[in-house]
Amino acid sequence: MSEIKVEFTLNDNKESVVVPAEERLLDTLRERFDLTGTKEGCGVGECGACTVILDGEAVNSCLVPTAQVDGRQVRTVEGLAEGDELDPLQQSFIDHQAVQCGFCTPGMLMSARALLDKNTSPTEEEIKTALDGNLCRCTGYKQIVDAVEAAAKKEERE
Amino acid sequence: MKKDISFYHCEELDAALKLLAEDNNLKPIAGGTDLMVEMRNDENFQENISGLLDITALEELQGITVKENHINIGALVTHQEIVNSEVLQEKYSALVAAAAAIGSTQIRNRGTIGGNVCNAAACADTLGPLIAFEADALLESYAGERVVPAADLVTRPYQTVIRDDELLKCFRLPLPAADTFSNFQKIGRRQALAITRISLALVAQIADGMVKQVKVVPGSTTPVPEPFAGVEARIRDRKIADLKPAEIAAAASEEMVSITGERWSTPYKKPALETLVTRALVQLKEVADNE
Ligand code: FES
Ligand code: FES
Numbered sequence: 001m002s003e004i005k006v007e008f009t010l011n012d013n014k015e016s017v018v019v020p021a022e023e024r025l026l027d028t029l030r031e032r033f034d035l036t037g038t039k040e041g042c043g044v045g046e047c048g049a050c051t052v053i054l055d056g057e058a059v060n061s062c063l064v065p066t067a068q069v070d071g072r073q074v075r076t077v078e079g080l081a082e083g084d085e086l087d088p089l090q091q092s093f094i095d096h097q098a099v100q101c102g103f104c105t106p107g108m109l110m111s112a113r114a115l116l117d118k119n120t121s122p123t124e125e126e127i128k129t130a131l132d133g134n135l136c137r138c139t140g141y142k143q144i145v146d147a148v149e150a151a152a153k154k155e156e157r158e
Numbered sequence: 159m160k161k162d163i164s165f166y167h168c169e170e171l172d173a174a175l176k177l178l179a180e181d182n183n184l185k186p187i188a189g190g191t192d193l194m195v196e197m198r199n200d201e202n203f204q205e206n207i208s209g210l211l212d213i214t215a216l217e218e219l220q221g222i223t224v225k226e227n228h229i230n231i232g233a234l235v236t237h238q239e240i241v242n243s244e245v246l247q248e249k250y251s252a253l254v255a256a257a258a259a260i261g262s263t264q265i266r267n268r269g270t271i272g273g274n275v276c277n278a279a280a281c282a283d284t285l286g287p288l289i290a291f292e293a294d295a296l297l298e299s300y301a302g303e304r305v306v307p308a309a310d311l312v313t314r315p316y317q318t319v320i321r322d323d324e325l326l327k328c329f330r331l332p333l334p335a336a337d338t339f340s341n342f343q344k345i346g347r348r349q350a351l352a353i354t355r356i357s358l359a360l361v362a363q364i365a366d367g368m369v370k371q372v373k374v375v376p377g378s379t380t381p382v383p384e385p386f387a388g389v390e391a392r393i394r395d396r397k398i399a400d401l402k403p404a405e406i407a408a409a410a411s412e413e414m415v416s417i418t419g420e421r422w423s424t425p426y427k428k429p430a431l432e433t434l435v436t437r438a439l440v441q442l443k444e445v446a447d448n449e
Contacts, residue, residue, distance in 0.1 A: 002162040002209070021165035021210050022197060044195045045265055057238075057267040063194040064268070065187065067165045068212055111263065133262025 004067045010035075011079030019066045026050045026061040029076060037077035037106045041135070048134030051107035052076050058114035060133070077106035080113065088158075089113060092151035093144070100138035108134050112148045120156050124149065164209030171218045171298070174211060175325065179300035182322035183208040188234055189268035191261070192277045218298075219272065219327055222246065227333055233272025233326045237284075238263075240271065249334055252359045253287040255342035259357075260284075272326045278312045285312065286359035286383045287342055290373040293331045299324040312382045335371075337364045339445050343434040344377075356427060358434040362393065362442060367449075369393050369401075369442075376410070379431050380417045388413045389435070398446040403439035407432035 007016045010033065017032055029035040029052070041047035043062050050061040053075040080087035089112050092098075099105050108131060115122055115130035122130070127148045128141075136144060166184070168174035178184055185207045187193050197203045213219060219234040222243050229245065240246055240257035247254050260266055260274070260283055274284045275295075288308040295306045297320055308329065312318050320326055334340070344357040357377035363370045372393045374386045389410045393401060411428040418424070 002164050004165045021163045022160070022204060024194065043198060045191055045261070048262065048264060051264055058264050059268050060191075060264045063190050063264075065165075065190060065194065065210065065212075067167070067210070068187070068190070068214065070167070130263055133264040 004070075006066055006070045008069045008071065009073045011075055017066070021065065021067055023066045024062055025052065025054075025064040025066045025069060025074070028066040029061060029074075035076050035078050039103055039106060041103070041107075045133075046135070047104075048107040048111060048131075049104055051110040051134065053110055053114050053117075056114065056117060058111045058130070058133075075110070075113075077109055080109060087113065088154050089116070089148065089151045092147040092154065096143050096147035096150060098139055098143040098147040104134060104136040104138075108136065108144055112151070115148070116152055116155060120152065122148075122152055127152075160204045163204055163207060165212065166209060167212040167215065169215050171216050171325075171327075172300075174213055174216060175298060175300040175323070177211060178323045178325065181208055184211045185209070186211045186213045186325060188214055188270045188273050189236065191265050191269040192273055213325065216325075219325070229331050229333065231271060231329045231331065233276075233328055234270050235272075237261075237266035237269050237271070237274070240284075241266065249338075250287070250291055250331065250340065252290060252340035252342040252361060253284060256283045256287045256344070256357065256359065259342070259344045271329065275308075275311060276318060276320060276326055278316050278318045282312075282383075283344065283355070283357055283377055286357055286375040286377040287340070287361075288329055288331070289383055289385060290340070290359040290361040290375045291331050291334065292373070293329045295329055296327040297321075297324045298327045303327075305330075309384065315381055334361070335363045338362070339364055339442055341438045341441050343437050345430050345434065356430045356434060358431070358438055360438040360442070364398065364442075364446060367398055367446060369396055369398060374410070374435075376414065376431055376434070379414045379427055384417075386410055386413045393439075398443055401439055401443065403436040403443075404432075406439060407435040410435045 002021050003018045005018050029038050039049035041049035045060045045063045051058050052061045055072050089109050111131050111134050127145050187210045220232045223230045237257040237260045271284050274282045293308040295308055295311050297304050340361045342359050355378055359375045362372040372390050374389045375383050377383045392406050411431050
């Protein structure tokens with residue numbers, strides 16, 4: 001009786017799952033949909049490795065019960081590229097050497113994507129605020145901020 | 159194996175209140191930013207509740223509405239909505255600053271003002287400004303509505319007067335007088351580093367270079383945020399040009415110690431609070447100078 005049916009849009013596909021009340025969106029994505037791009041770091045909303053976009057907003061999927069996403073839109077890092085074509089942010093992270101171990105990268109990309117979807121020409125300050133919930137232990141934030149800035153400029157030109 | 163719990167999603171306030179009246183082990187959930195952490199950290203959390211009640215769709219708890227003499231902030235209004243709200247920026251800047259200083263973008267996108275206060279951690283940053291702006295909380299149960307001043311909402315850390323069968327519907331903030339200065343200060347931003355995140359809300363009504371009314375509410379310095387009456391008395395009815403920030407700051411830390419006694423954290427908290435009081439008063443003086 002405590003199995004909840006949830007229908008939602010995941011990376012533009014209609015999906016339906018049955019989950020227990022307490023299941024986290026993070027686990028649903030990784031375990032039921034094999035979308036392992038979304039990472040678990042801290043599990044308590046501190047690191048941002050699990051960031052996905054929910055109805056246009058960056059959220060920590062470790063803090064969202066899947067039962068709450070019924071009828072809503074979820075986008076994960078797997079939904080960024082179109083076929084073989086990388087999202088401009090992904091290409092820019094590569095070009096700016098903004099990736100080392102890569103663990104934080106999916107979360108960084110989703111936070112940055114949520115920002116650029118709303119604000120096509122963010123200031124450096126706005127980029128830093130958008131990434132304030134994403135920790136990186138390797139790269140240093142400069143390359144990451146540069147990568148987002150360059151991707152924003154590129155998207156604006158196109 | 160953890161106990162099975164149920165999950166209810168309500169679209170109507172009445173239906174939600176009825177469920178709460180029937181089962182007081184039902185736990186309301188909004189943004190989940192505190193609750194999901196609690197659920198993970200507390201082994202027995204699931205044992206102690208019967209289910210989750212998703213309140214995010216309840217219209218009566220949403221939105222920021224301007225009325226003739228006051229403004230309503232729904233319990234479900236997220237920190238980010240507060241940050242983005244033009245009327246709040248204009249009239250309640252200390253509250254906006256408190257919301258902006260919370261957690262991270264992801265947390266601000268999901269976390270709500272109602273949850274922040276209901277959870278009643280000593281570091282619930284928005285409570286200080288709500289008290290300073292003399293907000294009332296509207297609580298509703300199946301039996302009816304009651305109004306509690308924000309200052310009386312939290313009785314001790316993690317404990318509020320909100321009953322298990324009640325929902326916090328919204329905060330009602332009186333419109334501030336025209337010449338109102340408000341300021342929020344905070345030390346320690348990331349939760350990861352949060353032993354304590356001392357904050358300060360100051361709201362002052364000024365006229366002819368004088369402070370007419372003032373509220374000074376530090377956060378995370380006392381078990382529950384409360385106005386510092388002694389400090390307020392040193393500011394009220396005085397000329398702003400004559401205010402001595404360092405002296406008033408010292409009085410603030412003394413007032414803190416008179417409430418909490420000397421604790422292990424006092425040597426840190428005293429200078430921290432003094433810094434915040436000084437900063438807020440210096441800004442008040444700057445604003446007055448520019449008038
Ligand atoms: S795993 Fe979700 S914020 Fe760290
Ligand atoms: S690249 Fe390793 S954590 Fe960011």
